[in-house]
Amino acid sequence: xxxxxxxxxxxxxxxxxxxxxxxxxxxxxxxxxxxxxxxxxxxxxxxxxxxxxxxxxxxxxxxxxxxxxxxxxxxxxxxxxxxxxxxxxxxxxxxxxxxxxxxxxxxxxxxxxxxxxxxxxxxxxxxxxxxxxxxxxxxxxxxxxxxxxxxxxxxxx
Amino acid sequence: xxxxxxxxxxxxxxxxxxxxxxxxxxxxxxxxxxxxxxxxxxxxxxxxxxxxxxxxxxxxxxxxxxxxxxxxxxxxxxxxxxxxxxxxxxxxxxxxxxxxxxxxxxxxxxxxxxxxxxxxxxxxxxxxxxxxxxxxxxxxxxxxxxxxxxxxxxxxx
DNA sequence: GGAAATTAGTTGCGTTTGCAACTATTCTTG
DNA sequence: CAAGAATAGTTGCAAACGCAACTAATTTCC
Numbered sequence: 220x221x222x223x224x225x226x227x228x229x230x231x232x233x234x235x236x237x238x239x240x241x242x243x244x245x246x247x248x249x250x251x252x253x254x255x256x257x258x259x260x261x262x263x264x265x266x267x268x269x270x271x272x273x274x275x276x277x278x279x280x281x282x283x284x285x286x287x288x289x290x291x292x293x294x295x296x297x298x299x300x301x302x303x304x305x306x307x308x309x310x311x312x313x314x315x316x317x318x319x320x321x322x323x324x325x326x327x328x329x330x331x332x333x334x335x336x337x338x339x340x341x342x343x344x345x346x347x348x349x350x351x352x353x354x355x356x357x358x359x360x361x362x363x364x365x366x367x368x369x370x371x372x373x374x375x376x
Numbered sequence: 377x378x379x380x381x382x383x384x385x386x387x388x389x390x391x392x393x394x395x396x397x398x399x400x401x402x403x404x405x406x407x408x409x410x411x412x413x414x415x416x417x418x419x420x421x422x423x424x425x426x427x428x429x430x431x432x433x434x435x436x437x438x439x440x441x442x443x444x445x446x447x448x449x450x451x452x453x454x455x456x457x458x459x460x461x462x463x464x465x466x467x468x469x470x471x472x473x474x475x476x477x478x479x480x481x482x483x484x485x486x487x488x489x490x491x492x493x494x495x496x497x498x499x500x501x502x503x504x505x506x507x508x509x510x511x512x513x514x515x516x517x518x519x520x521x522x523x524x525x526x527x528x529x530x531x532x533x
Numbered sequence: 534g535g536a537a538a539t540t541a542g543t544t545g546c547g548t549t550t551g552c553a554a555c556t557a558t559t560c561t562t563g
Numbered sequence: 564c565a566a567g568a569a570t571a572g573t574t575g576c577a578a579a580c581g582c583a584a585c586t587a588a589t590t591t592c593c
Contacts, residue, residue, distance in 0.1 A: 233511045234498050236518035241398045242444035243525045279572060287399035292550065294573055299549095316558045316571040341391050348521045354390045356513050361393035364505045368400050436542060449580060451543055456579095473541045473588045 248340045255336050258303075258329070261286065263337060265300060266330035269322035276309065276321040305329050405497045412493050415460075415486070418443065420494060422457060423487035426479035433466065433478040462486050 248260060268285040269275050277285065283293035297320050300306040305326035311317035322330075349357070405417060425442040426432050434442065440450040454477050457463040462483035468474030479487075506514070 229495055229499055229503060230511065231495070231498055231503075233506065233514050233518070234502050236515060236522060237398070237502075239444060240518045240522045240525070241394070243522060246444065247525060280570085287396060287403065289551070290572065291552080291574080295549075298573095311571090314559075314571075316556095318572070338386055338388070341388055342386055344525055345391050345394075345521060346386060346388075348524055349390065349517055353513055353517045354387065356510055357390050357517065358393060360506055360510045360514065361390070361397045364502060365393060365397045365400060367505055368397070368404060368501055437540085446581070447542065448544080448582080452579075455543095468541095471541075471588075473586095475542065 244344050247344060248337070251340050252333070252336060257333050257336055260337070261288075261296060262300060262305070263330065263333050265296060265320070266305060266322060266326050266333075269306065269320060270327060270330055274321075275327070276319040278311065279318050279320060282320050300326070401501050404501060405494070408497050409490070409493060414490050414493055417494070418445075418453060419457060419462070420487065420490050422453060422477070423462060423479060423483050423490075426463065426477060427484060427487055431478075432484070433476040435468065436475050436477060439477050457483070 252259060264286040265282065268282060269277060279293060279297070280290065283290050286293070288296065297306055297308065301308060305323055307321045307323055309319040309321050311319060402417070409416060421443040422439065425439060426434060436450060436454070437447065440447050443450070445453065454463055454465065458465060462480055464478045464480055466476040466478050468476060
């Protein structure tokens with residue numbers, strides 16, 4: 220029982236590496252963005268999700284799902300983005316409960332401004348170390364894991 | 377410029393899947409632990425790091441590095457673990473600035489109690505969807521990424 | 534051998550998170 | 564078509580985090 224692996228022989232090496240790599244890389248990326256005086260990564264995620272969406276807008280719950288955040292956290296993240304002028308709220312015409320998060324032109328500009336710094340991080344820390352084959356294999360494997368975790372049938376990444 | 381990929385042709389699919397998979401899986405695992413009335417995952421990480429360490433103890437900064445946490449956050453995480461009786465602080469004899477975090481027997485028991493629930497999560501959400509080959513390839517790739525990010529030359533995972 | 538720089542760990546403070554409760558609207562179905 | 568259930572989004576509050584400042588001990592090196 221000293222070593223978890225001994226019990227029913229499950230190897231957790233990949234999982235442990237997955238977690239640690241994520242933690243280390245995220246820490247580095249956030250630090251880089253901070254030095255460049257750019258907003259945190261989650262802002263990028265929201266801006267990019269909106270940029271890809273039809274009419275540059277998504278309902279709050281869609282946005283929350285898209286960036287994998289709880290509703291309440293997304294509410295407040297959008298508060299901050301709205302305060303910064305990067306996103307606007309628009310009430311939904313067809314559902315009076317609902318609201319859209321809408322990308323502003325300043326939000327689009329910020330997404331584009333953040334991208335080079337972010338892309339360089341991804342390349343330097345991640346892509347650079349992966350062969351095309353490895354990328355293909357990881358895409359397949361992660362896709363499968365993600366779809367299973369989300370009970371399949373979800374749209375984009 | 378609409379699509380980041382178009383610029384200097386860097387494919388960020390793997391990275392995006394990596395991030396999203398991490399977020400979704402962590403959310404599920406934390407929820408499972410909570411339902412089982414078990415402490416959060418980071419407690420497990422600390423307990424397990426100490427359990428593997430010689431004499432079940434590590435200096436605070438080693439522990440911080442081992443679980444990829446800032447010093448100040450580790451200080452307070454250990455505060456909580458100490459309050460729960462799972463870890464003790466011990467001042468270092470050879471360096472009067474220093475302190476050890478030491479696993480208590482209650483801490484060891486808790487680690488063992490958490491493991492089955494955690495292991496089941498890992499298997500169900502992660503391992504189950506990976507072939508041995510895929511695991512091997514991911515291990516190699518992640519190891520390489522992690523070592524590079526940490527300027528190589530770091531011990532255990 | 535002693536001033537300056539470095540390292541270990543903690544703490545204060547403002548920000549962000551997580552959870553549960555809450556309002557308001559829409560859907561269900563008897 | 565009305566009562567109850569479900570869904571959308573926000574908010575209050577306590578816990579946790581990130582950063583910079585702080586104390587204390589150790590190392591460097593002139």
